[in-house]
Amino acid sequence: MHSRSKLSRSGGGIGGLAFAVALGKYSDIDITIYESAPVFSEIGAGVGVWPRIWRTLQKLELTEALKKATHKEPKEGLTDTFQFRKSDQREGHDIYKLQTDGNFLTYHRAHFQNVLVENLPSSVKIHYNMHLKRYEQNASGNSAVTLHFADGTTFTHDLVVGCDGIKSTVRRQVLTEQASNAATPEEAQEILDSIPPQWTGLVAYRNLVPVERLKEYQDAHPELNIRVPQADSIPRMYLGKNVNVVIYAIAQGKLINVASFHAQHELAGTKFPGPWVTNVDKQELIDVHEGWEEEVHAIINCTESPARWAIHASAPLKCWNSGHVALLGDSAHAMSPQQASGGGQAIEDAYVLATLLGHRLTNKTNIRRALSIYDNIRRPGANLVAEKSLLQGRLYGLNLPGEPDLDWSKCPERLHEIGDAIYENWSWTWNSSLEPFVEKAVSDLEKSEEIFDKARKASLQMSPDNTMTPLF
Numbered sequence: 001m002h003s004r005s006k007l008s009r010s011g012g013g014i015g016g017l018a019f020a021v022a023l024g025k026y027s028d029i030d031i032t033i034y035e036s037a038p039v040f041s042e043i044g045a046g047v048g049v050w051p052r053i054w055r056t057l058q059k060l061e062l063t064e065a066l067k068k069a070t071h072k073e074p075k076e077g078l079t080d081t082f083q084f085r086k087s088d089q090r091e092g093h094d095i096y097k098l099q100t101d102g103n104f105l106t107y108h109r110a111h112f113q114n115v116l117v118e119n120l121p122s123s124v125k126i127h128y129n130m131h132l133k134r135y136e137q138n139a140s141g142n143s144a145v146t147l148h149f150a151d152g153t154t155f156t157h158d159l160v161v162g163c164d165g166i167k168s169t170v171r172r173q174v175l176t177e178q179a180s181n182a183a184t185p186e187e188a189q190e191i192l193d194s195i196p197p198q199w200t201g202l203v204a205y206r207n208l209v210p211v212e213r214l215k216e217y218q219d220a221h222p223e224l225n226i227r228v229p230q231a232d233s234i235p236r237m238y239l240g241k242n243v244n245v246v247i248y249a250i251a252q253g254k255l256i257n258v259a260s261f262h263a264q265h266e267l268a269g270t271k272f273p274g275p276w277v278t279n280v281d282k283q284e285l286i287d288v289h290e291g292w293e294e295e296v297h298a299i300i301n302c303t304e305s306p307a308r309w310a311i312h313a314s315a316p317l318k319c320w321n322s323g324h325v326a327l328l329g330d331s332a333h334a335m336s337p338q339q340a341s342g343g344g345q346a347i348e349d350a351y352v353l354a355t356l357l358g359h360r361l362t363n364k365t366n367i368r369r370a371l372s373i374y375d376n377i378r379r380p381g382a383n384l385v386a387e388k389s390l391l392q393g394r395l396y397g398l399n400l401p402g403e404p405d406l407d408w409s410k411c412p413e414r415l416h417e418i419g420d421a422i423y424e425n426w427s428w429t430w431n432s433s434l435e436p437f438v439e440k441a442v443s444d445l446e447k448s449e450e451i452f453d454k455a456r457k458a459s460l461q462m463s464p465d466n467t468m469t470p471l472f
Contacts, residue, residue: 012040014047014109015329015346016163017116021060022354024121029358031123032157034130034147036164040117045208046250046257047109050429051102053344056351062119069111071231071253075103080234084419086398086408088240092293095239096419100430104235104340108251112343132169135160141177141323141368158364159371160325161353163346166197166312168331177322194315200336201268202311202393205260205285207303211249214256214302226298229256237396238296239418243289244396245296258299261311261338262288263397272310280308311336313390316383321371328353332379335386338393339426345382348434352378352441359442361449369448377441388425395422 012035020031049057049066054074057063067074082098120126131150137143145160162170175195182188211228218226229236231253238245242263250257285306289296314334320327329346356362356370391401395418400406408415 012037013163013165013329013346014113014116014343015350016161017113017120018060018347019161019163019328019350019354020124021062021116021119021121022350023357024124025354026358027123030125031121032125032127032155034132034149034155035126035128036131038128040113041110045109045206045255046248046259047107047112047343048248048340049105049107049112050341050344051100052429052432052434053341053347054102054105056347056434059351060119062115065115065119066105066107066112069115070105070107071249071251072103072105074105077101079103083234083236084422085236085238086240086415087238087245087293087296088243088291090291090293092238092295095415096422098419098423098426100427102430106235106248106250106257108255108257111251132164134173135170135325137323137325141325143324145324158324159357159367161328162325162331163328164331166314166330166334168327170325171195171314171327171331174320174322174325174327175317178319191318194317197312197314197334198269199267199272200311200313200390200393201264201266201270202336203262204309204311204337205258205262205280205288205306206309207258207306208250209256209258209299209302211254211256214299217298217302221298224294224298226295229253238292239396239398240292242397242399244393245289245299247299256299258303258306259337260285260289260300261393261396263393265394272312274310276310276312278308279305282306284308313386316386317379320375320379321368324367324371326353326371326374333382333386335382336389336393338396339385339389339429341385341389341429344429345385348437349374349378349382351434352438355438356441356445359445361445366449370445373441373444373448376444377437381437385428388428392422392425395425 012033020033023029023031054063057066078099079102080097081100081104083094084096084098085092085094132147133150134148136146136148144156144158146154146156147160148154160170162168164170172195175191179188179191182191214228218228229247229249231249233249235246235248243261245260247256247258282303285300285303289300312334313336317332320332328349330342333345335342353374356374362370398408398418400417400421
């Protein structure tokens with residue numbers, strides 16, 4: 001986006017930081033980050049990177065630093081990736097081993113974010129403790145955007161990209177503007193209804209367990225034959241009816257990321273009765289896994305102060321931008337974490353949008369064109385991944401499509417069908433690439449420039465003083 005365009009990015013999560021890194025490759029764009037926290041920080045625990053996302057991170061020149069932030073070595077070719085086990089019984093048993101083309105890399109979320117922060121261009125301006133209240137642009141959306149913050153300060157930029165998460169302030173105003181321009185009252189109401197995130201019916205108990213603590217538990221209970229994840233262990237998924245527990249090592253193999261998901265699918269779309277995130281007593285976690293195999297209880301007994309998260313997601317949007325304002329990451333497509341792909345989708349948003357804005361044909365006068373192409377390229381794919389994530393959660397809960405009430409005790413020989421369905425639903429993360437979409441975005445931008453250029457030339461008329469006057 002040439003001639004030193006000024007761009008604002010609100011939010012310092014994975015997607016927003018990746019966007020700043022990607023856009024920083026273009027020296028003619030000024031980038032400002034507004035972060036609500038006093039420093040960059042990350043809540044949560046583990047984050048996973050699939051081969052498709054790894055290839056994009058390579059293009060951002062981040063992979064060498066990321067290799068140092070994990071205990072796993074990136075691999076190519078057929079690789080054991082996940083072990084699935086039916087565990088809602090006293091004697092659990094393995095049902096499926098997921099093998100993929102390339103491996104699944106696991107990180108402590110804070111360590112992953114630190115790599116992004118450390119690779120921000122020195123030219124990026126960062127303002128902390130900035131709480132966005134609203135933005136202002138003219139009705140046509142063809143001018144600069146003024147940001148208004150809670151402390152009374154204002155800043156003006158040529159473009160604002162909202163990376164401010166699932167409760168996005170930018171998202172609320174973008175959709176409100178879209179609703180005001182809707183063709184019918186019904187369409188306007190549909191847009192407004194999609195502003196608040198929706199509870200998925202899922203809650204997740206999350207915790208980090210030191211490997212040494214689980215080893216001590218193992219030594220104290222040798223009769224239980226408990227397995228302790230090693231640095232080279234593949235992640236494990238313990239499955240039960242409408243429940244799944246995922247564990248994998250992070251932080252150079254010193255910590256175990258534990259997440260236990262419990263689904264009440266009939267409550268999806270209702271209001272969650274309480275705070276979205278709260279610490280709970282360990283006994284609650286023990287109680288909701290009553291009757292499960294001892295290995296799961298060993299992990300639970302080693303947790304301390306687990307947090308319960310109500311998993312919310314965004315409604316699929318029909319457009320991610322309004323004028324000179326666009327959405328990226330969770331502000332555009334917050335999704336269930338069951339495919340470990342939310343952060344990866346934000347990184348893909350970042351790379352595509354940065355490629356379009358940094359293109360030689362993009363400037364202050366045609367920002368909306370670049371945003372339209374970004375929306376057309378990224379939104380359908382991200383919405384599809386969000387659908388796949390919800391389906392994945394149902395599969396983890398031993399619900400085969402079309403047969404939700406199947407009694408597995410009567411047909412245990414069919415459990416492999418769960419694994420087969422998980423493989424099929426997840427295969428895009430290692431069998432596909434973002435590159436064709438990037439190429440399509442660039443092609444669309446170049447073709448649109450040709451069309452606009454021809455239209456401009458056709459519309460030019462000679463004025464009385466023999467000067468050329470554009471009609472638009």
